[in-house]
Amino acid sequence: MNDNFPAIIELLGTVAFTVSGAFSAMQKRMDIFGVFVLGFVTAIGGGTLRDILIGNVPVAWMRDMKTPLIILGTTIVTILFKKYVKNLKITLFLFDALGLGLFTIIGIQKGLNAHLNPGACIALGTITGCFGGVVRDILINEIPVLFRKEIYATACIAGGSCYILLLMCTDKFIAEAIAIIVVCTIRIIAIRRNWKLPSV
Amino acid sequence: MNDNFPAIIELLGTVAFTVSGAFSAMQKRMDIFGVFVLGFVTAIGGGTLRDILIGNVPVAWMRDMKTPLIILGTTIVTILFKKYVKNLKITLFLFDALGLGLFTIIGIQKGLNAHLNPGACIALGTITGCFGGVVRDILINEIPVLFRKEIYATACIAGGSCYILLLMCTDKFIAEAIAIIVVCTIRIIAIRRNWKLPSV
Amino acid sequence: MNDNFPAIIELLGTVAFTVSGAFSAMQKRMDIFGVFVLGFVTAIGGGTLRDILIGNVPVAWMRDMKTPLIILGTTIVTILFKKYVKNLKITLFLFDALGLGLFTIIGIQKGLNAHLNPGACIALGTITGCFGGVVRDILINEIPVLFRKEIYATACIAGGSCYILLLMCTDKFIAEAIAIIVVCTIRIIAIRRNWKLPSV
Structure with a gap:
């Protein structure tokens, strides 16, 4: 595991989130622009709301050309090869779980840097991981x-809590790795066993 | 009426807004996490948008553990005792009216502190009082x-205008009290007499 | 073309956007307050999100009474003369196209002032032009x-790209004029020829 590892996970997470948004748009028969925008907001929505809430502006994707270009490229590939991408369902699910874990940790780190309390940090991590999907669903009117x-945000909260606790007793690198593994494991087991939170 | 009075009204308002969001989520058969999030955004949505619009970040609920804990506790109680809470309809309506009045005044005060013009201040007050409910309804797709x-935002605008006018000729404390009474009275009369704004 | 020209175009654009929001609300039989709010968010939604994303707060409409008053006046006229306003469909479409072009350029200029890269600037321009309509549609649940x-955001992207390119080789005034003409022309031709982006 070297310095590039988080960057690679972030890339895979961005790709998975973009594909998920683009597919939702294609199912609703949106035009090409709509497919791109849905991919875009799904990938950057969480980080954008996080940055707005803590006043970290201009928001991240405006200061960094890389993410928008990755999203643009991913959308084009998704549109061109939609039949093949569909078959990658399991691969994409794994990317998504990895991305969810990493995005949660990134959100928490930004909260810690802003000297927020642990509860607010976990909330920021969960927002970073999950809010893109919320905007996606609002835009397609669901x-x-x-x-x-499914268990989704709950995985972020559990992994995020682990991260905060581990930071007190181990070094940052190990805490990150374990927290991401916790998020992924909960997601994967939840899907395989069809775990759901009870409705009320 | 002592220094704790506004704090108690804010508490009651937060509780009432949380219950309203939690009930909406339960009617849509959301899972436990959804019920909590709906309660949360209904209670803090207005203040969050207000803080974002005037650049008061990190937003209020991130700097203060109390509000999130109150919302969490209220959600748990609402879920556990949902049958009993339903019967408190009138009590909750009164809390809601009080909270609406107080939230409106808090929003206006933040606008005045930021040296905004009276129109923008009243808009901020109305947003603080009402936007949580708007997000709640968007999230449940209505x-x-x-x-x-019903007359809802109109009560905020009327009470807020009174507050701004009264500040010019009386002290802050009396202006607050009268403005909150105006908002509550309009809300209560509007509900009892079934007043509605004309649709166009 | 003198110094007041952009101000007049911005006024016409605000009026057209307000009317579009107010009509959407009337079609959904909202009350008078709903009609005003829909007109308002359609007119200022794009600029508000832009200002939030780049941290330009308090957002524009709070520091300037003129825009809210124009929107209020436009909403009242729209409600009172709704039958006549409906017949102005073509005029309103032309205002809307002009406003779209100008709002796009205003958004790009704010991005350039914040030293953002060209891609982020074009995104900001497109958001300024288009996001008000997105919020309008979310609020009426569509x-x-x-x-x-229709081709809508695409016109912003095309005009915005022209503007950025022209700024490198000509003066600001000519670049603005050409970019607005490009946005308008694409919009008008797209509507007349019924151009659409392909759905996927």
Whole structure:
């Protein structure tokens, strides 16, 4: 595991989130621009709301050409090879789980840098991981899937809490690795066993 | 009426807004996480948008553990005792009216502190009081009730205008008290007499 | 073309955007307050998100009474004379196209002032022009028309790209004029020829 590892996970996460947004748009028969925008907001929505809430502006994707270009490229590939990309369902799910874990940790780190309390940090991590999907669902006019199915945000909260606790007793690098593994493991087991939170 | 009075009203308002969001989520059969998030955004949505619009970041609920804990506790109680809470309809309505009045005044005060003009201040007050409910309705995929039924935002605008006018000729404390009473009275009369704004 | 020209175009654009929001609200039989709010968010939504994203707060409409008053006046006229305003469809479409062009350029200029890269500037311009309509459609609970029909955001992107390129080789005034003409022309031709982006 070297310095590039988080960057690679972030890249895979961005790709997976973009594909998820682009597919939602294609299912609703949006035009090409709509597909791109849905991919874009799904990938950057969480980080954007996080940056706005803590006043970290201009928001991240405006100061860095790389992310928008990755999203543009991913959207084009998704549109051109949509039949093949569909078959990568499991691969994409794994990217998504990895990205979710990493985005959660990134959000928490930004909260810690802003000297926020642990609860606010975990909330920021969860927002970074999940809010893109919420905006995606609002834009396609559905109740956000986050609130209805699967264990998703709960994985962020669990992994984020581990991260905060581990930071007190181990070094940052190990805490990051374990927290990402916790998020991924919960997501993967939840999907395989079809775990759901009870509805009320 | 002592220094704690506004704090108690804010607490009651937060509780009432949380319950309203949690009930909306339960009616849509969301999972436990969804119920909590809906309660949360309904209670803090207005203040969050207000803080973002005037650049008061990190937003209020991130710097203060109390509000998130109150919302968490209220959600748990609402879920556990949902049958009993339903019967408190009138009590909750009164809390909601009080909270609406106080939130409006808090929003206006933040606008005045930022040296904004009176129109912008009243807009900020109305946003603080009402926007949480708008987000709640967007998240459950309905046209915001704010735009369709009952006199709601209008009470904020009326009470807020009174507050601005009274500040010119009386002291802050009396202006606050009268403005909150105006908002509550309009809300209560509007509900009892079934007042509605005309649709166009 | 004198110094007042952009101000007049901005006024016409604000009026057209307000009317578009107010009509959407009336079609959904919202109350008078809903009609005003829809007109308001359609007119200022784009500029507000832009200002939030780059940290230009308090956002523009709070520091300037003129725009809210224009929107209020436009909403009242729209409600009172709704039958006549409906017949002005072509005039309003032309205002809207002019406003779209000018709002795009204003957004790009704010991005350039904040030293953002060209891609982020064009994104800001497109957001300034288009996001108001997206919020309008979310509030009336429809999939944003932006993503489904007509060439709209594409006109902003094309005009915005021209503007950035022209700034390198000509003076600001000529670049502005040409860019606005490009946006308008694309919009007008797209509507007359019924151009659409392909759906995927």
